[in-house]
Amino acid sequence: MRYVRPGTVDEAVSLLNSEPESCVFAGATDLVPQMQGGRPEPKLMIDLKGIPRLVKVSYSNGQLVVGAATPVSIVKVDDNLKAAFPGLSESSGLIGSDQIQNRASLGGNLCTASPGADTIPSLMVNSARVVIASSGGTRTIPVSDVVTGPGSVSLKSNEFVVEFILDAPPKRTADAYLRFIPRTEMDIAVVGAAARLTLDDADCCTEALVAIGAAAPTVVRAPVAENALRGNPINDETLAEVMAAASAVCSPISDKRGTKEYRRQVAGVLAKRVVLQAAKRAKEKGGAV
Amino acid sequence: MTVAVEESPVKKSYKWVGTRPVRHDGLEKVNGKARFAADMTKPRMIHGHVLRSPLAHAKILSVDTTEAESMPGVKAVVTAADFPPPSKNEGFPHRSSNLIAREKVRYEGQVVAAVAATTRRQAKAAAAKIAVKYEELPHVLTVDEAMADGAPLLHENLITKGLDTTPKQASNIAKRDYFEQGDLEAGFAEADVVYEHEFTTKVVHQGYIEPHACVADTSKDGRSEIWCSSQGHFMVRSATAEMLGWETSQLKVIPAEIGGGFGGKTTIYLEPLAVKLSQKANRPVKIVMRREDVFKATGPTPGTKIRVKIGARKDGTLTAGKAWLAYESGAFPGSWGMLGGWCVFAPYDIPNVQIESFEVVVNKPVNIAYRAPSAPMAAFATETVIDQIAREIKMDPIELRLLNAVEEGDYNHSSMVGTFQRIGLKETLEAIRDHPNYKIPLGPNQGRGVATGFWFNIAQSSSATVNLTENGRAVVVTGSPDIGGSRVSMALMAAEELGIDVKFIQPVVGDTEAVGFTDVTEGSRTTFATGMAVVRACRELVTQLRERAAIMWDCSVEDVEWVDGKAHHSGNKESPLSLAEITAKAKKTGGPLNATGSLEAKGQGPAFSTQICDLEVDPETGKATILRYTTAQDAGTAIHPSYVEGQMQGGVAQGIGWALNEEYIHDKKGVMQNPGFLDYRIPVASDLPMIETVIVEVPNPKHPYGVRGVGEVGIVPPIPAIANAIHDATGLRLRDLPMSPVRVLEGLNQQNGVG
């Protein structure tokens, strides 16, 4: 096995093309445990953390750009990001522990394509886009087009994620993320839920995005819940519809982390709670960041 | 908080005992300098990798190592053929049989072969090339499956012991233990309330942070040195010798610091493999388990199924108790069922009793001790039923326990107790009853549960050598690995005896050739038994010091008294001599001073703990959060109160994990699904509140300082305390572990008619 640390996107692209059995990585917090668990070792390991563009958070023209290999500990604490996307900040802050967060990246979290990945629901409700590099240059696709199933992505073997782009949210808009774990930390979501709401001046919801994690082969949006919210005040009736719709959108499995019945039921509970949290933030927030 | 219950049998107050000096090994453990087994390296050292069974139950048709031996870097390969067959005295629980699979593999993770190569990666790659042909057999994973008629057999010749008539057919039931007293039917007839319930618990692991590891260096003269972390290096020596067919004199075992054991390191797994690989390769060999190996092939404590029936009169008097207990023992028999039977009613004086317990083999790793082994499961059943009785007759659950609590003179049917000497159960109950935390008002969805626990503690052999230095300091060498602060406790007792400042006493854990034979650090015995050896050696030294003073004063030794660390002349004719003044003149009075104390200790004090758990259940997710936890335990005398508190808190923390989330999860093929700390959920620090401790001190009359063991009993009450608290919060009686959010929510749904 060979380890390389390219300094530019182009260098990484040509390394990827030079060896069919190669693999990019950022924090390796998924990769190393997977290899210990029997994932075949690649011949070439390409460390993306040496490419400055992939390890930074920046703003331009009302857009937030997060490098794919940026440690989530930075995503968690970046002030501007936290103000605009508090839910993405909190989902980043839930990954593993401080040590794991100092290594782990959004790119790795997305491309591991685990149904329980904590940041994917947050990226989805914020309609994030990803910039993907390959020898043909770069292309940009919605984050929701990346994951195709548990552990599988739509990227070709010679492609990798360069960065995430998020548009600054409109005013009175906020997101939130909640997950259920049996402990308080160092655990993988049994169910997760993210929501992003926009409220009008009468606190009526004008736009809503809801996503549920760990309750289907991939993170799923809950369109029926979103419709129930859109155009309505956040009251018991709306919330009851959100709960039912969030449970209904799940197609969970039973495994070591929970049963399918449990996941379905708690998906509804978390969806309700996360909508309330997002609504509270949207009210407090006022104008755009 | 400490509740002193009565005067110590020896002295009212101590100068050193009961103080809280920084432990001698503390700094090195904090700054990373302490050397654990995996930290050891030797010149020319190579690395071992163990090949383990992927199957839960299979016949081994063949093991072919030809290809593995020709892999890069490989220096040695061992298989079952390299070890003698297990003899009769193979050690508990069937240690030698478990070392390496012979005709059959009986659990996933069982050792099949081992390879040593220049690097770990090479050893792993080579092990993958060992060709093992298996014929898969049907397996059993639970006591129900194993005890069923026609169940697949783990051992074709296992005949149940302890039945009235010896069965002709083999089964998976290794042993039955039975005890009765009084008239059971009459007892239940006398009762106004009778409850009978069935409880199940899952296999859980001790969860020590340090994986098993060792380095063995075998030389051409047929001797081997072993560095390893264990709870007893003399046990490592004898067990390794037994498994290799060697003399113990061929082995020297050097104890490393130990990163947790909790009973799990009272046996061995790797050492004979490493010694043999080292012999074949003529190089030092290191083997370090991965966490996955630790889960799949070491430890755990049994899963169980237990039925308990208890009757009581309206006034709270318990009239009868019946218990049926089936304990898994893993792939080879142990004694877990018997221990459970001994503990199930131990805290209570019940006149009419019947207890029947079973030891059942299953296709899972061989069970080994875990902190008060077998007691927590039995207490789960009894203490939950007791709680139910208290509610039914509207009596405070602590008062009910006080009314029936055993005390000095009461009979206990276990061979380890017989008749109780002075014990402190009532005092722990009173400490909890009178504790302010027992009265704090609770909010919605919150509940409070109490429970009591018992543990025998054990005594066994210990040795200590105390050397006085030329400048009046002392080195205390014992053979007990320090797993919970025992070094500083030894130093405190020596300081008390010799009158030296504890910081000038250097407590050392000696290797198998530096100190006398000492049994394993287990059964909460070290501060008790090894402490007695230290005291004995110190008292012998005091005699010597008096003799030396007599020489210095040219008087008779009878005229020299030892008071507060100094020699005093009885006629006050001389000014007192300090210990340092005597050792400074040692060359002129007969040479260096040292003494050894060795004994087969007797009279360990049984331990009791009573605990309150306050928790809150999230009614929408079923998650129980511990709000407050209070534990009162009888320590006899707390030699170093901080480490007594640490043991009390540690037991509670592990009990909480066991109660709420920990369990081995297997797939249909008997393969463990969660062999790592991500999915085997021991509590993390933020899961727990600060666990409040009350040290109760009812001195053990059989120990010079009144010590009882404190290491284990703390883990006994948490499971029922939590179950009782969940009931208090929600009305749900949970009788199956773990009481995970999934289980609690299922229960709540049933209660609400949902789902």
Ligand SMILES: Cc1cc2nc3c(=O)[nH]c(=O)nc-3n(C[C@H](O)[C@H](O)[C@H](O)COP(=O)(O)OP(=O)(O)OC[C@H]3O[C@@H](n4cnc5c(N)ncnc54)[C@H](O)[C@@H]3O)c2cc1C
């Ligand atoms: C102890 C522990 C706790 C954990 N807890 C959590 C948790 O609470 N929540 C959670 O969601 N996850 C958790 N994880 C999983 C993991 O930390 C996260 O998924 C993390 O975000 C992965 O990021 P990484 O940079 O380490 O990925 P890596 O391991 O570097 O990569 C993961 C995969 O993605 C690919 N990849 C990485 N970067 C790119 C890229 N830019 N373009 C294309 N492919 C790429 C790699 O080839 C690899 O297949 C935990 C892991 C551990 C070990």
